[in-house]
Amino acid sequence: xxxxxxxxxxxxxxxxxxxxxxxxxxxxxxxxxxxxxxxxxxxxxxxxxxxxxxxxxxxxxxxxxxxxxxxxxxxxxxxxxxxxxxxxxxxxxxxxxxxxxxxxxxxxxxxxxxxxxxxxxxxxxxxxxxxxxxxxxxxxxxxxxxxxxxxxxxxxxxxxxxxxxxxxxxxxxxxxxxxxxxxxxxxxxxxxxxxxxxxxxxxxxxxxxxxxxxxxxxxxxxxxxxxxxxxxxxxxxxxxxxxxxxxxxxxxxxxxxxxxxxxxxxxxxxxxxxxxxxxxxxxxxxxxxxxxxxxxxxxxxxxxxxxxxxxxxxxxxxxxxxxxxxxxxxxxxxxxxxxxxxxxxxxxxxxxxxx
Amino acid sequence: xxxxxxxxxxxxxxxxxxxxxxxxxxxxxxxxxxxxxxxxxxxxxxxxxxxxxxxxxxxxxxxxxxxxxxxxxxxxxxxxxxxxxxxxxxxxxxxxxxxxxxxxxxxxxxxxxxxxxxxxxxxxxxxxxxxxxxxxxxxxxxxxxxxxxxxxxxxxxxxxxxxxxxxxxxxxxxxxxxxxxxxxxxxxxxxxxxxxxxxxxxxxxxxxxxxxxxxxxxxxxxxxxxxxxxxxxxxxxxxxxxxxxxxxxxxxxxxxxxxxxxxxxxxxxxxxxxxxxxxxxxxxxxxxxxxxxxxxx
Numbered sequence: 001x002x003x004x005x006x007x008x009x010x011x012x013x014x015x016x017x018x019x020x021x022x023x024x025x026x027x028x029x030x031x032x033x034x035x036x037x038x039x040x041x042x043x044x045x046x047x048x049x050x051x052x053x054x055x056x057x058x059x060x061x062x063x064x065x066x067x068x069x070x071x072x073x074x075x076x077x078x079x080x081x082x083x084x085x086x087x088x089x090x091x092x093x094x095x096x097x098x099x100x101x102x103x104x105x106x107x108x109x110x111x112x113x114x115x116x117x118x119x120x121x122x123x124x125x126x127x128x129x130x131x132x133x134x135x136x137x138x139x140x141x142x143x144x145x146x147x148x149x150x151x152x153x154x155x156x157x158x159x160x161x162x163x164x165x166x167x168x169x170x171x172x173x174x175x176x177x178x179x180x181x182x183x184x185x186x187x188x189x190x191x192x193x194x195x196x197x198x199x200x201x202x203x204x205x206x207x208x209x210x211x212x213x214x215x216x217x218x219x220x221x222x223x224x225x226x227x228x229x230x231x232x233x234x235x236x237x238x239x240x241x242x243x244x245x246x247x248x249x250x251x252x253x254x255x256x257x258x259x260x261x262x263x264x265x266x267x268x269x270x271x272x273x274x275x276x277x278x279x280x281x282x283x284x285x286x287x288x289x290x291x292x293x294x295x296x297x298x299x300x301x302x303x304x305x306x307x308x309x310x311x312x313x314x315x316x317x318x319x320x321x322x323x324x325x326x327x328x329x330x331x332x333x334x335x336x337x338x339x340x341x342x343x344x345x346x347x348x349x350x351x352x353x354x355x
Numbered sequence: 356x357x358x359x360x361x362x363x364x365x366x367x368x369x370x371x372x373x374x375x376x377x378x379x380x381x382x383x384x385x386x387x388x389x390x391x392x393x394x395x396x397x398x399x400x401x402x403x404x405x406x407x408x409x410x411x412x413x414x415x416x417x418x419x420x421x422x423x424x425x426x427x428x429x430x431x432x433x434x435x436x437x438x439x440x441x442x443x444x445x446x447x448x449x450x451x452x453x454x455x456x457x458x459x460x461x462x463x464x465x466x467x468x469x470x471x472x473x474x475x476x477x478x479x480x481x482x483x484x485x486x487x488x489x490x491x492x493x494x495x496x497x498x499x500x501x502x503x504x505x506x507x508x509x510x511x512x513x514x515x516x517x518x519x520x521x522x523x524x525x526x527x528x529x530x531x532x533x534x535x536x537x538x539x540x541x542x543x544x545x546x547x548x549x550x551x552x553x554x555x556x557x558x559x560x561x562x563x564x565x566x567x568x569x570x571x572x573x574x575x576x577x578x579x580x581x582x583x584x585x586x587x588x589x590x591x592x593x594x595x596x597x598x599x600x601x602x603x604x605x606x607x608x609x610x611x612x613x614x615x616x617x618x619x620x621x622x623x624x625x626x627x628x629x630x631x632x633x634x635x636x637x638x639x640x641x642x643x644x645x646x647x648x649x650x651x652x
Contacts (some may be wrong), residue, residue, distance in 0.1 A: 137629040323462030
């Protein structure tokens with residue numbers, strides 16, 4: 001993946017090469033962005049805050065999937081099932097053992113990582129299409145497990161969860177839960193960005209780029225493939241747990257294959273192998289239905305609306321938009337939004353001499 | 356023990372399994388010719404069945420005419436999909452191609468729900484005799500028809516790949532694209548043709564299932580059941596796909612029998628093939644009959 005540094009801009013020390021935010025501008029943009037999100041409850045309504053929270057939660061899960069798909073080159077069509085497992089695990093741990101919710105979330109992440117390792121064991125030997133099919137099977141098996149394990153998931157009735165609480169501070173509204181999600185996002189994104197600078201992170205990328213060469217350089221393929229499954233499941237578990245304590249209710253049907261595909265869509269649209277791209281992709285996927293809804297609302301009552309039954313079939317329109325977005329991005333922008341963003345930045349930086 | 360029930364379930368398994376085999380065959384056809392894993396195979400069934408249903412009910416066409424029009428439409432449909440969506444993705448990584456077919460799958464499934472609604476709709480009756488008796492078992496005549504059609508399709512495939520010029524060209528392309536090209540075979544045309552045939556055959560299966568069970572989005576689940584079948588049979592073997600389909604059909608029904616009599620877990624019918632799939636992949640990562648890739652550097 002091209003990093004698009006302009007000509008003449010060389011790194012002269014390892015320190016400069018390793019830094020996550022290379023320029024003062026990017027550091028400033030980071031602080032500004034964080035400040036804006038932190039101030040959002042002052043300006044936005046509950047619905048918009050809910051969207052922000054959703055973007056955050058999906059962003060964490062998408063980042064996990066991106067570590068698996070974008071960095072290690074493995075594919076998983078069962079991410080939503082792991083997300084769901086995290087949600088139920090956190091809810092169950094709180095109810096059965098009375099562990100505080102703040103602790104339940106990381107615990108759920110660890111539990112999901114273990115489940116991910118179980119399903120990742122076949123992944124150590126599989127790749128490409130066979131792996132895709134194996135994870136598809138994992139999706140159906142876990143979904144079936146959710147429907148069956150009444151003690152764990154509450155069965156058809158679903159499970160009611162408690163809000164997040166820490167030292168007497170209860171985050172049961174959008175305004176307060178936003179900060180919980182924000183803290184986790186910072187933690188998880190810094191974690192991922194740092195992971196990629198370590199030996200393990202570079203090993204994952206080597207496995208993606210050419211696994212035979214990687215193996216010859218002494219990278220244990222089975223270990224790293226399984227590890228990346230575990231990490232992806234950990235992220236999914238954390239995101240699922242946050243989701244459970246945000247909605248305060250987890251239902252069995254929510255974690256279906258369409259949800260899994262949406263995660264894959266986020267990763268593709270955001271950009272395979274880009275940390276910030278995962279967040280962009282998540283934002284795109286969360287906002288896309290809103291745009292479709294807004295479009296349908298704008299046409300409501302008109303002749304087009306009556307002829308095409310837009311209002312009644314809005315959920316199908318959303319699904320179609322998801323499918324169409326995935327296909328269009330693959331054909332016209334295969335490197336995703338992150339790449340487009342880099343191009344825009346390079347354009348401004350190099351204007352008017354683009355070479 | 357209820358041996359009559361077991362026999363009935365076995366028969367059901369064979370009939371459904373033959374249909375799985377047909378769908379798996381058309382899946383393998385695409386994979387062999389163009390190395391694309393088609394996650395939208397089930398949507399081919401769905402689109403085909405809905406189009407046929409629409410021609411029969413809204414246009415009041417006789418069954419044979421509507422059926423032929425459907426097949427012609429689906430042939431064009433498969434070809435257009437290949438040219439518009441899959442051709443620009445040649446040379447992209449496997450993940451991109453898989454995602455593109457998944458995207459197609461969601462898109463057409465939602466489109467069909469939008470146009471035709473979410474409820475199952477029955478086909479107009481085609482046969483006078485609803486049930487016939489075979490070996491003392493009551494069998495719906497449509498089931499017999501479906502078994503017959505499945506066998507016909509399989510024979511057709513066998514003829515196509517061993518004797519016809521286009522079939523041989525397709526096998527040559529699957530074997531080695533460059534060599535095929537140097538022999539004067541147009542590889543893009545072979546790709547488009549494989550999609551066209553695959554879509555047509557799947558639509559045939561879709562119409563048969565639609566006649567038996569009514570048309571609904573559940574049809575696209577056949578596309579997912581294809582995966583256990585092809586993993587069992589090996590991805591690049593047409594005969595294996597048929598065998599895999601039959602095995603999955605039997606497995607489902609026997610799992611249901613086992614479940615109903617002793618286990619009482621519920622829903623084994625849908626999930627048992629996936630357990631089998633994981634087990635097989637654990638033991639033999641290239642499927643039961645698939646060619647093992649030997650990789651040299």
